[in-house]
Amino acid sequence: MTRKSRLLAMGGAVVVAALIVAGWLMWKPAIAPVSPPPASSFDAQTKLAGARVVALGDCIVCHTAKGAQPFAGGLPLATPFGTIYATNITPDSETGIGNWSLEAFTRAVRYGVARDGHLLYPAFPYLHFTRMSDRDISVAYAYLMTREPVKETAPANDLMFPLNFRPLLAFWNVLFLHPGEQTADASKDAGLNHGKLLVDGLGHCASCHSPLNAIGGEKLGHAFDGGIVDGWDAPALNALGSAPKPWTMEQLVMYLRSGRASEHGAAAGPMLPVTRDLATVPEADVQAIAAYILSIQKAQPAVMGAATDGAGHVAGHADPSPAAQRGAILFGASCAQCHGPAAPMQSIGERPTLAFSTAVNATTPRNAAQMILSGNGWHGEDSMNYMPSFSDIYSDQQIADLVSYIRATYSQHGAWQDVEETVAKVRQENNAR
Ligand code: HEC
Ligand code: HEC
Numbered sequence: 001m002t003r004k005s006r007l008l009a010m011g012g013a014v015v016v017a018a019l020i021v022a023g024w025l026m027w028k029p030a031i032a033p034v035s036p037p038p039a040s041s042f043d044a045q046t047k048l049a050g051a052r053v054v055a056l057g058d059c060i061v062c063h064t065a066k067g068a069q070p071f072a073g074g075l076p077l078a079t080p081f082g083t084i085y086a087t088n089i090t091p092d093s094e095t096g097i098g099n100w101s102l103e104a105f106t107r108a109v110r111y112g113v114a115r116d117g118h119l120l121y122p123a124f125p126y127l128h129f130t131r132m133s134d135r136d137i138s139v140a141y142a143y144l145m146t147r148e149p150v151k152e153t154a155p156a157n158d159l160m161f162p163l164n165f166r167p168l169l170a171f172w173n174v175l176f177l178h179p180g181e182q183t184a185d186a187s188k189d190a191g192l193n194h195g196k197l198l199v200d201g202l203g204h205c206a207s208c209h210s211p212l213n214a215i216g217g218e219k220l221g222h223a224f225d226g227g228i229v230d231g232w233d234a235p236a237l238n239a240l241g242s243a244p245k246p247w248t249m250e251q252l253v254m255y256l257r258s259g260r261a262s263e264h265g266a267a268a269g270p271m272l273p274v275t276r277d278l279a280t281v282p283e284a285d286v287q288a289i290a291a292y293i294l295s296i297q298k299a300q301p302a303v304m305g306a307a308t309d310g311a312g313h314v315a316g317h318a319d320p321s322p323a324a325q326r327g328a329i330l331f332g333a334s335c336a337q338c339h340g341p342a343a344p345m346q347s348i349g350e351r352p353t354l355a356f357s358t359a360v361n362a363t364t365p366r367n368a369a370q371m372i373l374s375g376n377g378w379h380g381e382d383s384m385n386y387m388p389s390f391s392d393i394y395s396d397q398q399i400a401d402l403v404s405y406i407r408a409t410y411s412q413h414g415a416w417q418d419v420e421e422t423v424a425k426v427r428q429e430n431n432a433r
């Protein structure tokens with residue numbers, strides 16, 4: 001063999017090896033279909049345990065389209081790369097997961113692979129669910145297999161090239177998927193380990209509350225530093241001490257279980273359904289989540305507390321700009337009946353003043369703008385969190401004026417820049433969704 005032909009042969013071998021590895025990564029075998037297991041094969045205890053797991057994992061939130069049957073899929077999830085539709089996970093054997101064995105279901109949750117072998121998009125948070133225990137996965141399976149089967153097929157995804165080619169997800173998984181059940185951290189007690197499992201695994205809190213990198217993975221080393229989801233800022237969860245009133249265990253548990261806390265703003269946007277689910281799980285789970293979240297706080301700079309008078313009203317930094325002055329008039333007309341110092345909501349409903357709101361004290365005006373544009377939906381049967389949407393009532397400039405006014409009146413932080421641009425951008429994003 002000449003030197004040249006030896007080099008060529010070696011090069012060829014490397015290419016073949018790379019192709020074999022790529023093929024091995026991308027190709028997953030189908031798991032044989034089964035006939036749907038009869039509902040009677042699961043006992044009541046198991047189904048009850050499954051209800052808890054499914055609530056902690058927010059499965060119903062993503063897998064239910066607006067006004068449609070629970071778990072039947074079809075909800076569009078907007079990503080920077082296009083729209084992905086959550087699929088039907090009812091036990092219908094044609095369009096849902098009725099013919100999935102527990103083995104196939106487990107592989108989907110742990111490795112992001114569908115029964116027929118295709119790779120699933122990480123919009124399905126399997127990167128987090130992979131931490132679940134076998135027991136949690138099997139009770140979730142029992143719960144879903146005993147729901148009403150619904151015949152429904154989600155619309156086709158609308159993703160940009162080359163991401164519409166699923167096998168490429170294999171490389172994404174090499175970078176970001178670290179499959180396997182969570183192992184206990186010996187430096188933490190049982191309670192904190194339980195909380196960590198719920199936060200990092202089932203609760204997938206970091207998937208919204210962390211910044212993403214250019215290819216949509218959670219930025220390494222920045223877990224819980226805050227992210228953007230569905231046009232809302234999901235605030236940092238490791239800086240809860242910098243709130244106008246630093247979060248306590250009691251306030252955090254109250255917030256997570258009811259969407260409200262007496263010293264903080266209410267849960268809104270994508271956080272509202274999370275709290276609805278957490279309202280249905282045992283309180284001990286939520287306490288474990290809260291304890292773990294409080295254990296990951298970064299050292300905070302001195303707190304800029306809201307200077308409130310005895311009645312809980314604050315003096316802001318008084319912004320005499322024309323925008324804030326115009327906003328004051330609009331606030332009197334449209335907002336004061338709920339948010340003004342004399343509003344019944346403040347005294348009877350024990351709602352916090354806007355001075356305690358994370359949205360009003362944030363570094364960007366996004367959530368304040370979003371709140372006024374979108375309002376906040378009914379919280380179950382409870383109307384206490386309801387705020388109407390003002391997007392059809394006020395122009396971008398008027399909403400920007402309101403935002404400037406509430407910042408000036410209720411926060412000690414300086415005025416926001418580019419408020420009207422933010423309002424216009426958020427409105428545009430909302431319309432496109
Ligand atoms: C943040 C949204 C989100 C949450 C929360 C979520 N899913 Fe999904 N899930 C999706 C999306 C989107 C898909 C479709 C992915 C694809 O087509 O590649 C999916 C797909 C699946 C699949 C594969 C179904 C199929 O037909 O291929 C299963 C099984 C599944 N999810 C189960 C669950 C369970 C169980 C939970 C709760 C523990 C859950 N999901 C929570 C978004 C979500
Ligand atoms: C019908 C009563 C009602 C009206 C009218 C109303 N809001 Fe609200 N607003 C609420 C409720 C309830 C909440 C959530 C509960 C809470 O924060 O305590 C809320 C929350 C907010 C928040 C976010 C606070 C947080 O939770 O972090 C902002 C900002 C806000 N409102 C601004 C306004 C502005 C500006 C207007 C007028 C254009 C307005 N609201 C009109 C009831 C109302």
Ligand code: HEC
Pocket residue numbers: 198199203204205206207208209229232233234235237240243252255256264265266267268269270271272274289293358359367
């Ligand atoms: C689907 C995305 C999503 C998921 C999942 C999610 N959050 Fe949130 N969360 C948000 C958004 C967006 C906000 C801000 C909106 C608001 O203030 O209501 C928020 C607000 C919060 C707040 C209030 C922070 C503050 O400073 O006011 C806390 C606390 C919180 N989330 C905790 C959690 C925990 C704990 C989990 C996991 C069990 C979780 N979140 C899961 C999107 C999410």
